[in-house]
Amino acid sequence: xxxxxxxxxxxxxxxxxxxxxxxxxxxxxxxxxxxxxxxxxxxxxxxxxxxxxxxxxxxxxxxxxxxxxxxxxxxxxxxxxxxxxxxxxxxxxxxxxxxxxxxxxxxxxxxxxxxxxxxxxxxxxxxxxxxxxxxxx
Amino acid sequence: xxxxxxxxxxxxxxxxxxxxxxxxxxxxxxxxxxxxxxxxxxxxxxxxxxxxxxxxxxxxxxxxxxxxxxxxxxxxxxxxxxxxxxxxxxxxxxxxxxxxxxxxxxxxxxxxxxxxxxxxxxxxxxxxxxxxxxxxxxxxxxxxxxxxxxxxxxxxxxxxxxxxxxxxxxxxxxxxxxxxxxxxxxxxxxxxxxxxxxxxxxxxxxxxxxxxxxxxxxxxxxxxxxxxxxxxxxxxxxxxxxxxxxxxxxxxxxxxxxxxxxxxxxxxxxxxxxxxxxxxxxxxxxxxxxxxxxxxxxxxxxxxxxxxxxxxxxxxxxxxxxxxxxxxxxxxxxxxxxxxxxxxxxxxxxxxxxxxxxxxxxxxxxxxxxxxxx
Numbered sequence: 001x002x003x004x005x006x007x008x009x010x011x012x013x014x015x016x017x018x019x020x021x022x023x024x025x026x027x028x029x030x031x032x033x034x035x036x037x038x039x040x041x042x043x044x045x046x047x048x049x050x051x052x053x054x055x056x057x058x059x060x061x062x063x064x065x066x067x068x069x070x071x072x073x074x075x076x077x078x079x080x081x082x083x084x085x086x087x088x089x090x091x092x093x094x095x096x097x098x099x100x101x102x103x104x105x106x107x108x109x110x111x112x113x114x115x116x117x118x119x120x121x122x123x124x125x126x127x128x129x130x131x132x133x134x135x136x137x
Numbered sequence: 138x139x140x141x142x143x144x145x146x147x148x149x150x151x152x153x154x155x156x157x158x159x160x161x162x163x164x165x166x167x168x169x170x171x172x173x174x175x176x177x178x179x180x181x182x183x184x185x186x187x188x189x190x191x192x193x194x195x196x197x198x199x200x201x202x203x204x205x206x207x208x209x210x211x212x213x214x215x216x217x218x219x220x221x222x223x224x225x226x227x228x229x230x231x232x233x234x235x236x237x238x239x240x241x242x243x244x245x246x247x248x249x250x251x252x253x254x255x256x257x258x259x260x261x262x263x264x265x266x267x268x269x270x271x272x273x274x275x276x277x278x279x280x281x282x283x284x285x286x287x288x289x290x291x292x293x294x295x296x297x298x299x300x301x302x303x304x305x306x307x308x309x310x311x312x313x314x315x316x317x318x319x320x321x322x323x324x325x326x327x328x329x330x331x332x333x334x335x336x337x338x339x340x341x342x343x344x345x346x347x348x349x350x351x352x353x354x355x356x357x358x359x360x361x362x363x364x365x366x367x368x369x370x371x372x373x374x375x376x377x378x379x380x381x382x383x384x385x386x387x388x389x390x391x392x393x394x395x396x397x398x399x400x401x402x403x404x405x406x407x408x409x410x411x412x413x414x415x416x417x418x419x420x421x422x423x424x425x426x427x428x429x430x431x432x433x434x435x436x437x438x439x440x441x442x443x444x445x446x447x448x449x450x451x452x453x454x455x456x457x458x459x460x461x462x463x464x465x466x467x468x469x470x471x472x473x474x475x476x477x478x479x480x481x482x483x484x485x486x487x488x489x490x491x492x493x494x495x496x497x498x499x500x501x502x503x504x505x506x507x508x509x510x511x
Binding site: 062063064065081082083084085086108111112113115116 | 388392412418420483488
């Protein structure tokens with residue numbers, strides 16, 4: 001039993017999104033507060049839901065960009081490319097360690113890109129889901 | 138005494154000058170008339186070589202051997218008239234060196250090549266902000282030089298045709314291959330021509346050391362102002378680097394376009410429509426938008442004298458914010474297949490920097506074009 005506890009702790013450590021640092025954690029926590037404010041019954045973020053949202057084709061946005069993957073590609077561990085030809089660093093935190101560390105930048109790009117893809121702002125719940133997934137990648 | 142004799146006429150330096158000039162001008166002509174601007178470096182190399190050769194020829198005209206010297210062949214008007222009259226007669230007098238018409242053609246060719254080189258440097262300086270005149274000439278001046286340069290180029294082409302026709306005609310008439318004479322240096326002359334040569338032309342020995350010294354002196358005289366001109370800042374050229382705040386705000390999705398590519402009114406339009414920016418939302422915070430608008434207004438096309446600034450300042454495209462729809466852009470990129478723009482490293486026509494190594498400066502020098510292979 002004494003040996004089992006550290007082993008379990010190692011396993012738990014491997015399973016958890018251990019990549020996220022304090023900045024990313026704070027960002028997700030801020031979205032959680034906002035999500036709970038919008039919906040008091042909000043149960044928490046889901047990486048699986050975030051992944052599905054990221055991969056899905058949406059309507060309501062601009063015709064050239066129906067999905068996050070239009071520019072970021074379906075593989076978030078490789079570089080994407082903007083429609084104007086610029087490379088976008090991989091969205092996965094494991095590949096781009098300073099991702100989501102600047103709250104202003106995160107909000108700037110969610111603001112622009114949600115409007116381009118969905119034609120509206122994303123909800124704090126959607127942002128938190130996507131971030132939860134991306135920091136685990 | 139009446140038997141024709143084969144004697145040396147053209148010295149080795151003159152012959153080398155002639156054929157090197159042919160090669161240099163052929164390079165300049167092919168790159169200038171037939172090929173696009175990406176060949177500019179070769180065109181300039183041909184022109185500068187021709188300039189150096191002509192300057193040497195001017196020196197050799199005073200230091201070369203007999204028939205290289207201007208004194209031996211610059212004709213008097215009476216000589217030209219007499220020669221013209223003799224053309225209609227059956228009989229002829231062969232000339233050891235240049236005949237009077239040929240001599241006039243030689244002088245005219247030298248003058249036109251010199252004019253081409255000088256006006257070419259004028260185009261380079263004024264329009265492309267390169268070379269020794271880049272700090273002295275405006276774009277408008279460069280464009281005037283281009284008109285003269287083009288006129289001179291067509292004139293030279295016609296003169297070369299006349300020169301070759303004259304050589305052909307005179308070779309038949311004198312029964313001596315003049316083109317071969319320019320290779321071997323030797324002409325076969327009859328007794329009358331030999332006598333005329335002896336009586337009318339003062340024989341002079343080549344003075345290669347004097348020629349070398351004069352060439353070196355002239356080279357220094359030309360090089361000093363040329364280097365000063367090359368070191369001087371070009372006229373009306375925007376700074377080589379863009380404002381970092383502008384690059385940060387606008388350079389994440391696309392190359393940060395130099396502000397010199399659009400007039401101020403168009404930039405204002407661009408900044409007012411960022412919410413639908415070529416099909417995407419590119420909104421900026423109010424503070425960023427204000428500072429970037431100010432930067433763009435202060436550095437717009439009206440403020441610079443580069444070719445791109447002039448071309449895009451008078452932009453009459455129905456979609457004026459999209460540079461690739463302008464007639465200017467399409468004329469210069471018309472020959473490029475769509476497959477090139479589809480390459481991964483290019484992605485889109487609006488990605489100037491994919492091929493233009495100096496896109497950020499707004500200069501777009503033809504020599505800086507390097508189309509990626511994939």
